[in-house]
Each structure stands twice: as structure tokens, then as C-alpha cells.
Amino acid sequence: MNFLEERIVKDGIVKEGNVLKVDSFLNHQMDIDLLDQMGAEFKRRFADKPINKILTIEASGIGIACVAAQHFHVPVVFAKKSQSINLDGEMYVAEVESFTHKCINHVIVSQKFLSPEDHVLIIDDFLANGCALQGLIQIVQSAGATVEGIGIAVEKGFQSGGRMIRNLGFQLESLAIVDGMDAETGEVQFRDQSKMGSSGSVVTEEGEICRSATLD
């Protein structure tokens, strides 16, 4: 197990319905030393990429992205959910579904902050069905910029997002891939990432294919 998997085993809480709570160290209270370790690991995994910007999405991706950015020495842009009246000018907008909140969100980035010269690392805390992530990828592509990679803290390997995004050819690096969990025993089963590449063993939940579109 790597440092993040060890921390999930120690402090993560498994709830009914395949819910993994990591709010004591990752997405409500944040352990800054852990975030720094994660940033160093992202830097190691994307060392050969010419990344000049990190893109994340509010809210819980921001802390991870900002601490990681110190390892890359690049600025962070965070996408906003739903239109804010303080955002003016031209914007890239993607429409994405949230299964957690049962609604459609707009994911928004000002056109000022993404251009064809940008080589972008996308960072987020969780990947499950991948709807938000697809919105971010669409936005980068709308700007004519390049997605150099995607760094995720915790991927739910039994949902379809990771597989779809790897199938599209993106370098997706998840520091922990949870392939199963048991709310009764509290046990979490991680994918052995040294064996990645054969995708046949990943069971995918149906009915969570994102409808998403870029709005111009």
C-alpha cells in the first residue's frame, strides 16, 4: 500500500451504498502534509510532461491542486460550478450531471485563463462516474489547450469514470483506486496498480453514463 491507501485504511470510513468518507484528512479537514506528499507523487508521475497550468474544480479539489502546484511551479485555475455574477467576460461552460446532488451543474472557466498555449494537468479529489472530469476535459479542449494528464486522489474503480477516461487515451493517475468496500467490516480493497493495463477485471455500475455538453 502507498501512503494514501494506508491513510484511507487508517482514517477512512466506509458507509452503506459504497460511500467512502475521507473528510477527516482530504475533503473537509485537510492534512496539509498529506496533500504535500500527494503533490510530490503527482510531480513524479507527470515528470516528463510540459505542464504549465493546473486546472481543478471547486471546492475540495482546490486545496490538493494548490499544494501540488508548489511542486510544479505553475498557477492553478479552478472551475466554478454554476454561474457567478462576479465572473464576467467570455467563459468556457460545460454542462455536467451530479449524481451526488441529483442536478445539472454548469462548470465554468473564464476564457482569459486557458489558451492554446496551455499544457494542463487536471487535478481533483474524487473520480467516480467522471462527469465533472469530462466537463473539465471539454473545457480544456474548447480552449484549444492540451490535457497533459489527470491526477486524482481517490478513484472508485467499480464506477465507470476511470475506465472511460483511460479508454480515451488520457494519462489518468489515481493515487488510490478503490475496487470494493464493505460497510459491515469497514474493509477497503485497492487495485494493485502494478498490474494496470488489463481492464477486464473492473466491474462497472450501469446507469451512470454522463450526459455532458460544452456550451458556447
Added chain:
Amino acid sequence: MNFLEERIVKDGIVKEGNVLKVDSFLNHQMDIDLLDQMGAEFKRRFADKPINKILTIEASGIGIACVAAQHFHVPVVFAKKSQSINLDGEMYVAEVESFTHKCINHVIVSQKFLSPEDHVLIIDDFLANGCALQGLIQIVQSAGATVEGIGIAVEKGFQSGGRMIRNLGFQLESLAIVDGMDAETGEVQFRDQSKMGSSGSVVTEEGEICRSATLD
């Protein structure tokens, strides 16, 4: 002028209606080196305080708080706006008005992450009427914890929040206090913080006193 005031003069944009846009370096795209300088300055200003936790509020406070936390070596907790279904257990909730978005928000922190042993530095990007900040103070006090100080990036000195909070006896440190701005010339007028203590010269806009309450 200090480093943040210089950056505001260089890259901030003044809009009609006393709007100061700092979205190219502070609250949409974030300059991580600038955030690091801000973190070091907060550490200098609160060096004598026994801070063991930083509290901020989503979304744009999170990046500043996480980078600052590396100077304090403490965890960050971010308050959430409005109820999320992933937050279970007992929560501290404050009801605050948002003048920007013309609505009432709930500001929420899990009771797990604030206790009477906590000595809290509150960090946020902007202070204007201070409604969100009052909600955060209420939450810290509900937990029986201690507010050791408040660190703000940009304070609108012509609005009432800063004066009210200083009058309540809190150590409020704003790295830049904007006392006026002119959308025609783009000029920004900063308060000379070496002369702080005499509050007579601060003009306050009326009609923005927060109604806020802690909900149990």
C-alpha cells in the same frame, strides 16, 4: 505598498459599483508564489499565537488557507456553504446573508473538526460586509474553540465588516485594505496600515449589517 498591494495595482481591475476583480491571481486563477508570500506574511503577523488549526470557507479561501497552512504546520478545515448530503453527523451551522448572491447561505462545519482545544486562525480572500466571517466566528465559538486571529487577503475598508470585527476585539489582519477605487481611472487607494488604530476616517456604506444566527 506591500507585495499584495503592488500586485493589485498591476493586475487588479476596478469595475463600476466598487467591484475589484483579482481573478487573474487570487480567486479564479491563483498565483501560487503569491499565495506562498501571503502565507509567510500571515505567519509573521500571528507568530505569537498558539494556532493549531486554520478555518476557511469554500471556495476561494481554500487555496490561500492551504498554502498558508504550510507555514503554520496545521490542518485546514473548510466550511461548506449549504447542506451537502455527504456531510453526516453533528454539524455546526450558521446562517449568513450573501449580498453578492442576494440569498441566505448556511455555513457548515462538522463538529468532529472543531473542539474546545482548538486555537483557530480564520483565513479568507475577501472581507466586505463581513457576513461570512461572522458566521465562521460564531461556529468557532459554538465549538468552544478560540479565535486566535483572522487573516484576510483584501479588505474593502469602505464597507463595515472590518470595523465591526476589530471593534469586537479580534486581531484582524488584512494584507491589503482598499479604502477607495475609481472605475474611470482604475486607481485603487490603500489604507496606510502603519496608521491603524484611529478608525475615524473610515467611511462605511449603510444597509449592509448582517443578520446572522447560529443554528443548533
